[in-house]
Amino acid sequence: xxxxxxxxxxxxxxxxxxxxxxxxxxxxxxxxxxxxxxxxxxxxxxxxxxxxxxxxxxxxxxxxxxxxxxxxxxxxxxxxxxxxxxxxxxxxxxxxxxxxxxxxxxxxxxxxxxxxxxxxxxxxxxxxxxxxxxxxxxxxxxxxxxxxxxxxxxxxxxxxxxxxxxxxxxxxxxxxxxxxxxxxxxxxxxxxxxxxxxxxxxxxxxxxxxxxxxxxxxxxxxxxxxxxxxxxxxxxxxxxxxxxxxxxxxxxxxxxxxxxxxxxxxxxxxxxxxxxxxxxxxxxxxxxxxxxxxxxxxxxxxxxxxxxxxxxxxxxxxxxxxxxxxxxxxxxxxxxxxxxxxxxxxxxxxxxxxxxxxxxxxxxxxxxxxxxxxxxxxxxxxxxxxxxxxxxxxxxxxxxxxxxxxx
Amino acid sequence: xxxxxxxxxxxxxxxxxxxxxxxxxxxxxxxxxxxxxxxxxxxxxxxxxxxxxxxxxxxxxxxxxxxxxxxxxxxxxxxxxxxxxxxxxxxxxxxxxxxxxxxxxxxxxxxxxxxxxxxxxxxxxxxxxxxxxxxxxxxxxxxxxxxxxxxxxxxxxxxxxxxxxxxxxxxxxxxxxxxxxxxxxxxxxxxxxxxxxxxxxxxxxxxxxxxxxxxxxxxxxxxxxxxxxxxxxxxxxxxxxxxxxxxxxxxxxxxxxxxxxxxxxxxxxxxxxxxxxxxxxxxxxxxxxxxxxxxxxxxxxxxxxxxxxxxxxxxxxxxxxxxxxxxxxxxxxxxxxxxxxxxxxxxxxxxxxxxxxxxxxxxxxxxxxxxxxxxxxxxxxxxxxxxxxxxxxxxxxxxxxxxxxxx
Numbered sequence: 001x002x003x004x005x006x007x008x009x010x011x012x013x014x015x016x017x018x019x020x021x022x023x024x025x026x027x028x029x030x031x032x033x034x035x036x037x038x039x040x041x042x043x044x045x046x047x048x049x050x051x052x053x054x055x056x057x058x059x060x061x062x063x064x065x066x067x068x069x070x071x072x073x074x075x076x077x078x079x080x081x082x083x084x085x086x087x088x089x090x091x092x093x094x095x096x097x098x099x100x101x102x103x104x105x106x107x108x109x110x111x112x113x114x115x116x117x118x119x120x121x122x123x124x125x126x127x128x129x130x131x132x133x134x135x136x137x138x139x140x141x142x143x144x145x146x147x148x149x150x151x152x153x154x155x156x157x158x159x160x161x162x163x164x165x166x167x168x169x170x171x172x173x174x175x176x177x178x179x180x181x182x183x184x185x186x187x188x189x190x191x192x193x194x195x196x197x198x199x200x201x202x203x204x205x206x207x208x209x210x211x212x213x214x215x216x217x218x219x220x221x222x223x224x225x226x227x228x229x230x231x232x233x234x235x236x237x238x239x240x241x242x243x244x245x246x247x248x249x250x251x252x253x254x255x256x257x258x259x260x261x262x263x264x265x266x267x268x269x270x271x272x273x274x275x276x277x278x279x280x281x282x283x284x285x286x287x288x289x290x291x292x293x294x295x296x297x298x299x300x301x302x303x304x305x306x307x308x309x310x311x312x313x314x315x316x317x318x319x320x321x322x323x324x325x326x327x328x329x330x331x332x333x334x335x336x337x338x339x340x341x342x343x344x345x346x347x348x349x350x351x352x353x354x355x356x357x358x359x360x361x362x363x364x365x366x367x368x369x370x371x372x373x374x375x376x377x378x379x380x381x382x383x384x385x386x387x388x389x390x391x392x393x394x395x396x397x398x399x400x401x402x403x404x405x406x407x
Numbered sequence: 408x409x410x411x412x413x414x415x416x417x418x419x420x421x422x423x424x425x426x427x428x429x430x431x432x433x434x435x436x437x438x439x440x441x442x443x444x445x446x447x448x449x450x451x452x453x454x455x456x457x458x459x460x461x462x463x464x465x466x467x468x469x470x471x472x473x474x475x476x477x478x479x480x481x482x483x484x485x486x487x488x489x490x491x492x493x494x495x496x497x498x499x500x501x502x503x504x505x506x507x508x509x510x511x512x513x514x515x516x517x518x519x520x521x522x523x524x525x526x527x528x529x530x531x532x533x534x535x536x537x538x539x540x541x542x543x544x545x546x547x548x549x550x551x552x553x554x555x556x557x558x559x560x561x562x563x564x565x566x567x568x569x570x571x572x573x574x575x576x577x578x579x580x581x582x583x584x585x586x587x588x589x590x591x592x593x594x595x596x597x598x599x600x601x602x603x604x605x606x607x608x609x610x611x612x613x614x615x616x617x618x619x620x621x622x623x624x625x626x627x628x629x630x631x632x633x634x635x636x637x638x639x640x641x642x643x644x645x646x647x648x649x650x651x652x653x654x655x656x657x658x659x660x661x662x663x664x665x666x667x668x669x670x671x672x673x674x675x676x677x678x679x680x681x682x683x684x685x686x687x688x689x690x691x692x693x694x695x696x697x698x699x700x701x702x703x704x705x706x707x708x709x710x711x712x713x714x715x716x717x718x719x720x721x722x723x724x725x726x727x728x729x730x731x732x733x734x735x736x737x738x739x740x741x742x743x744x745x746x747x748x749x750x751x752x753x754x755x756x757x758x759x760x761x762x763x764x765x766x767x768x769x770x771x772x773x774x775x776x777x778x779x780x781x782x783x784x785x786x787x788x789x790x791x792x793x794x795x796x797x798x799x800x801x802x803x804x805x806x807x808x809x810x811x812x813x814x
Binding site (some may be wrong): 044045139145147157202203204205206208209210212214215216217219220221222226227238241242245246249252253257258261262263271273274275278280282283287291304305308311312314342345 | 410523548552609610611612613615617619620622623624626628629634641645648649652653656659661664665668669670678681682683685688690691694695698704711712715718719720739744749752
């Protein structure tokens with residue numbers, strides 16, 4: 001496992017090297033084995049899968065009443081390592097270290113925070129790069145088809161496995177936000193609050209188009225071997241790198257790329273006039289770097305499975321209407337979108353808000369001004385913190401009041 | 408040469424199959440050989456190149472005064488075949504047939520319209536897929552580095568070769584618009600008017616980023632052979648197809664993709680739950696189709712050379728300021744941008760207008776409302792026609808008046 005270098009989306013932009021008094025400190029990934037035969041999970045497709053190993057981390061302490069747990073759903077290429085460091089020498093902290101810790105937005109002095117790597121991922125949870133116990137070989141192309149509903153089924157089971165009946169909140173951005181929405185619809189009684197950032201009830205056609213290009217880059221890489229490349233000396237690195245490069249552009253805003261890189265050259269001020277000079281502009285060098293780094297930490301099959309789950313996610317298709325899907329839960333919602341996010345534009349968050357209002361659910365919505373495009377949900381921590389703290393506080397107080405009344 | 412199926416950008420959206428009374432009829436591509444040794448052209452890099460064969464077409468008649476010629480600069484993947492058909496059985500007319508013909512925006516009853524395939528292209532003009540007379544083999548990787556200035560140098564020479572001292576107008580969109588701007592700066596006395604559509608004085612960093620991904624797809628295709636693949640059984644088709652797919656997304660608007668394809672499936676209403684089903688959504692099928700079609704008609708090396716020329720184009724870098732670059736000509740300008748074009752956003756056209764105003768040049772600017780994104784310049788012919796007709800008419804009248812005064 002190499003969660004140490006795990007970096008969701010383009011978090012490299014953040015200087016996340018500092019360790020301060022608000023860090024959760026040194027943490028380690030834990031593992032749970034769920035759905036052991038004959039109790040395999042039934043996937044949305046009807047296929048059976050088990051056992052399922054889940055890699056997860058926790059921060060803070062579970063209260064005696066077991067009522068302070070918050071589950072973080074990671075985005076496409078994230079992992080369970082949200083906060084702190086795996087070792088004092090770790091180069092980088094967890095991917096949302098700015099939000100999770102003592103006194104932070106997800107305050108580990110008050111809350112018990114959980115995050116798990118998704119099913120089909122490649123950071124410790126059962127996925128295509130794991131050994132299939134039936135064959136003794138990596139699943140590869142034989143790994144079953146997955147949906148966002150399946151990710152959530154595993155996370156929900158993990159929460160019960162940890163002895164927690166009801167989560168105070170579930171929170172996530174992008175594909176993580178899709179999991180939050182699915183959770184509200186699939187396990188409506190398991191959550192008191194849902195926080196959905198830079199996400200939507202479905203991916204746009206443009207989003208599917210970019211995923212489609214990325215997947216084709218992987219599949220047409222001659223080292224892909226139809227997904228069974230684990231015994232080969234080289235995997236489909238070029239294809240996976242390309243997939244990351246094109247996706248990465250969609251995580252940034254045009255304005256932020258322009259500001260950060262513009263047309264500046266990597267070396268000096270003069271053109272090389274050399275066709276084979278691939279990284280002459282700084283933006284090219286940056287993208288190539290993103291592609292190379294990604295290949296070191298991510299598995300091409302996981303990329304195929306997870307992006308396809310993202311394409312498929314469609315609450316309306318699954319439940320008839322958004323109102324019916326989201327009205328199943330009594331949870332309070334906090335929804336944010338970001339002005340420059342063109343992958344999950346604000347109009348999609350408004351659709352969620354409209355459905356929740358129609359279903360007479362409690363919903364707070366804020367469109368945050370940010371230059372960072374889709375990645376804003378990872379980068380604009382301070383305004384998010386300001387929204388989250390009172391939202392969680394109120395949810396917590398109400399939960400405790402209700403419990404008190406029950407006594 | 409297969410100009411018959413040549414299709415700039417996503418013009419497939421247009422039903423261009425009809426032949427009407429306003430067609431220029433059956434046309435054929437002509438060829439001129441310029442810059443024959445020892446009179447080779449000097450490229451912007453300083454390298455020499457010659458002879459240069461130029462594929463071009465003309466429509467309408469050159470006036471006795473030779474004052475009614477309009478040069479059309481094609482975009483990245485276009486060619487010389489703008490209007491009419493090569494044979495009565497041709498499946499499709501030229502790529503801008505709706506604009507060029509008797510009574511149309513570029514009225515061939517009045518004007519003599521010329522279009523030539525760009526240097527480095529693959530539709531008849533000297534490019535990397537042509538035989539290098541020095542070696543008797545295709546240029547391939549030995550083709551010299553090109554810039555937009557070099558394209559224009561060849562076009563300018565072709566115009567003189569045709570016995571035309573001064574063009575009534577030069578017109579183009581996207582990379583064609585860059586050629587228009589370069590023409591105004593490089594050969595300021597050769598044009599009376601410049602029409603620049605959906606273009607800019609430089610590509611954005613985001614645009615460079617998308618080009619960078621496309622080029623990498625070609626270069627990492629194992630059939631690329633460092634550009635010398637012409638004697639191989641297969642070229643870098645996967646890479647070139649991928650490059651086209653990603654570029655194609657940038658030619659469309661999010662709203663137009665959503666409207667045309669949305670999340671509709673290619674077959675029926677039910678998900679296949681099959682990871683290897685690459686074209687389950689209609690948008691995927693469409694993009695794959697675009698990639699395949701493109702590979703049939705375009706050369707991977709040309710794609711590398713022309714996209715790099717597009718990245719490099721930077722009037723400000725070449726001339727110090729935009730005002731200085733564009734102020735060199737007395738030509739009148741017509742500039743259009745399109746509301747949903749995110750590859751060449753309106754703000755870039757406004758920069759051109761500001762520079763022209765500062766240089767005290769005549770400029771008309773319109774931001775046209777269109778849902779079709781960057782491709783609008785090809786698809787929204789009617790509003791363009793309404794702008795062009797009086798603009799060209801006035802330019803023509805003024806030219807004739809000045810000539811009359813000169814007599």
